[in-house]
Amino acid sequence: MAQEQKQPRKSSQEETASEEVVETDVAERKETIDEDVDAILDEIDEVLETNAEDFVKSFIQKGGQ
Amino acid sequence: MSVRRVMGTEVEYGISVQGQPAANPMVASSQIVNAYASSTARARRARWDFEEESPLRDARGFDMARQVADPSQLTDEDLGLANVILTNGARLYVDHAHPEYSSPEVTTPLDVVRWEKAGEQVMLDASRMAAQVPGSTPILLYKNNTDNKGASYGAHENYLMRRSTQFAEIVRHLTPFFVSRQVVTGAGRVGIGQDGRDTSPERGFQISQRSDYFEVEVGLETTLKRPIINTRDEPHADPAVYRRLHVILGDANLAEISIYLKAGTTALVLAMIEDGFIDRDLSVEGAVNSLREVSHDPTLQQLITLRDGRRITAVQLQLEYLELARKYVEDRYGADADEQTVDVLARWESVLTRLERDPMECAAELDWVAKLKLLNQYRDRDGLDWDDAKLHLIDLQYADLRPDKGLYHRLAGAGRIRRLLDDAAIEAAMHDPPVDTRAYFRGRCLDKYADSVAAASWDSVIFDLPGRESLQRVPTIDPLRGTRAHVGELIDRSETAQALVAAITR
Numbered sequence: 174m175a176q177e178q179k180q181p182r183k184s185s186q187e188e189t190a191s192e193e194v195v196e197t198d199v200a201e202r203k204e205t206i207d208e209d210v211d212a213i214l215d216e217i218d219e220v221l222e223t224n225a226e227d228f229v230k231s232f233i234q235k236g237g238q
Numbered sequence: 239m240s241v242r243r244v245m246g247t248e249v250e251y252g253i254s255v256q257g258q259p260a261a262n263p264m265v266a267s268s269q270i271v272n273a274y275a276s277s278t279a280r281a282r283r284a285r286w287d288f289e290e291e292s293p294l295r296d297a298r299g300f301d302m303a304r305q306v307a308d309p310s311q312l313t314d315e316d317l318g319l320a321n322v323i324l325t326n327g328a329r330l331y332v333d334h335a336h337p338e339y340s341s342p343e344v345t346t347p348l349d350v351v352r353w354e355k356a357g358e359q360v361m362l363d364a365s366r367m368a369a370q371v372p373g374s375t376p377i378l379l380y381k382n383n384t385d386n387k388g389a390s391y392g393a394h395e396n397y398l399m400r401r402s403t404q405f406a407e408i409v410r411h412l413t414p415f416f417v418s419r420q421v422v423t424g425a426g427r428v429g430i431g432q433d434g435r436d437t438s439p440e441r442g443f444q445i446s447q448r449s450d451y452f453e454v455e456v457g458l459e460t461t462l463k464r465p466i467i468n469t470r471d472e473p474h475a476d477p478a479v480y481r482r483l484h485v486i487l488g489d490a491n492l493a494e495i496s497i498y499l500k501a502g503t504t505a506l507v508l509a510m511i512e513d514g515f516i517d518r519d520l521s522v523e524g525a526v527n528s529l530r531e532v533s534h535d536p537t538l539q540q541l542i543t544l545r546d547g548r549r550i551t552a553v554q555l556q557l558e559y560l561e562l563a564r565k566y567v568e569d570r571y572g573a574d575a576d577e578q579t580v581d582v583l584a585r586w587e588s589v590l591t592r593l594e595r596d597p598m599e600c601a602a603e604l605d606w607v608a609k610l611k612l613l614n615q616y617r618d619r620d621g622l623d624w625d626d627a628k629l630h631l632i633d634l635q636y637a638d639l640r641p642d643k644g645l646y647h648r649l650a651g652a653g654r655i656r657r658l659l660d661d662a663a664i665e666a667a668m669h670d671p672p673v674d675t676r677a678y679f680r681g682r683c684l685d686k687y688a689d690s691v692a693a694a695s696w697d698s699v700i701f702d703l704p705g706r707e708s709l710q711r712v713p714t715i716d717p718l719r720g721t722r723a724h725v726g727e728l729i730d731r732s733e734t735a736q737a738l739v740a741a742i743t744r
């Protein structure tokens with residue numbers, strides 16, 4: 174559908190207009206992505222072991238196969 | 239053949255006793271296995287039967303002398319460590335200093351995923367059960383391959399192959415595939431080098447957990463001087479007809495699509511090798527070095543030098559195998575190719591295409607990309623260098639089996655990593671065996687006649703029947719017999735093990 178609507182030749186004004194629309198789209202999407210990232214990092218912050226340094230240091234394994 | 243083949247995977251889990259870094263890992267591993275065994279085994283606990291094991295048999299045709307073998311290679315001696323068989327046909331045991339789950343034999347990549355993921359749940363349950371023992375300290379389990387301090391432990395794949403295929407052909411065509419497949423199958427790692435110390439600002443993350451621990455191209459060892467192609471020749475099937483290819487260089491994956499593609503694409507390449515379909519030599523110059531270099535470059539620009547002089551990236555090398563596989567499947571099956579073969583080809587192509595464009599496009603499918611994306615988000619937000627303990631913690635905690643703590647689980651739970659199976663299918667596979675291999679017979683026998691099964695292994699179930707002086711050994715030498723189609727009804731109608739054995743040996 175969207176494809177078909179684009180087919181008729183557009184005036185240059187229309188072109189600029191639609192480009193602007195695209196740009197705000199991207200900006201909006203970036204914003205939601207940023208919010209998403211923040212949300213997941215907040216969630217993970219909650220579950221990360223406290224004192225990363227000690228925790229990592231004390232993870233000592235014997236070699237296996 | 240296609241992606242279908244007799245296969246099974248083994249995973250050695252990282253283990254730590256909370257707050258006690260010096261705790262004995264063999265004791266902790268035994269606690270894990272014993273906790274699960276005592277809560278699930280209804281009565282008698284069947285032993286593992288070691289009769290058919292020969293870990294010093296080399297696929298190149300000789301046996302290593304026992305005296306020259308490193309003690310860690312002697313896995314067939316019953317060291318008295320915990321070792322049980324589950325009703326799903328799997329083996330749960332202590333291997334060296336790690337608890338290990340060896341999946342039952344299956345025949346499709348999706349079933350590899352299903353019974354391997356069931357193993358994660360078995361381990362998780364085991365750790366919860368162990369924690370209920372009064373006075374115990376919680377034991378944490380990780381599905382990873384290194385402590386980043388020099389130690390590595392494995393996640394092996396096993397593929398049944400025709401004995402008639404020359405081993406040299408397997409080495410020739412599989413090595414370049416293995417050097418490059420990590421771009422799909424890597425689990426991701428913070429730290430470069432065996433001890434993970436090299437975390438300079440621009441070099442901190444690598445694609446594979448395991449690549450830095452491989453030192454030779456071909457060999458029998460699995461615990462030292464690890465080889466890209468392992469020559470262990472212990473077929474657990476008729477040795478005149480089959481070999482079992484024991485693949486030791488893979489990473490322990492959590493992402494279902496990583497596991498699926500690992501088994502599916504490897505099975506396809508093995509099929510092409512068996513059928514003599516690979517018409518070109520893709521041999522890599524300096525395979526061990528290339529393996530590491532590819533792992534060390536998550537931008538995927540690292541070039542691999544082929545013996546024919548070409549220099550191409552790992553993704554391009556994978557694309558060569560993909561192209562061959564497409565032709566092969568078209569040539570052998572045309573429109574009759576089975577669904578999973580078609581699906582593996584499509585996903586493989588899709589993943590490679592996107593990896594070439596921008597690896598981050600695969601963050602919802604592949605472990606290493608999902609992990610790197612998360613690490614980069616932390617680096618961006620908090621301005622962390624690669625040597626920051628927090629990034630190492632994220633790497634480690636990605637593999638934590640606990641659903642509330644494990645970061646893989648958090649990402650999958652939030653829909654950021656896609657799955658192939660639902661929880662119910664995995665949960666059922668903790669108890670039910672696959673129906674299309676001998677694991678079905680083994681699992682059903684353990685489920686229905688637990689009291690009468692004295693021991694079992696991949697190649698046998700051994701019954702101890704009332705009124706019989708000697709144990710009755712039922713060999714299961716053919717991995718594709720003992721399926722539900724073969725013995726389902728027989729087991730359904732045999733009330734006792736005596737009745738079953740009488741019917742089989744009649």
Ligand SMILES: Nc1ncnc2c1ncn2[C@@H]1O[C@H](COP(=O)(O)OP(=O)(O)OP(=O)(O)O)[C@@H](O)[C@H]1O
Nearest residue numbers: 246247313340341342343396397398473474475482
């Ligand atoms: N004939 C076969 N072909 C392919 N896979 C097989 C065959 N028989 C068994 N397997 C699979 O191989 C794996 C064997 O696991 P096991 O831990 O016993 O292996 P191993 O090579 O003897 O052990 P390790 O490497 O730990 O010393 C299982 O996942 C099993 O399903």
Ligand SMILES: [Mg+2]
Nearest residue numbers: 248333338340
């Ligand atoms: Mg094993």
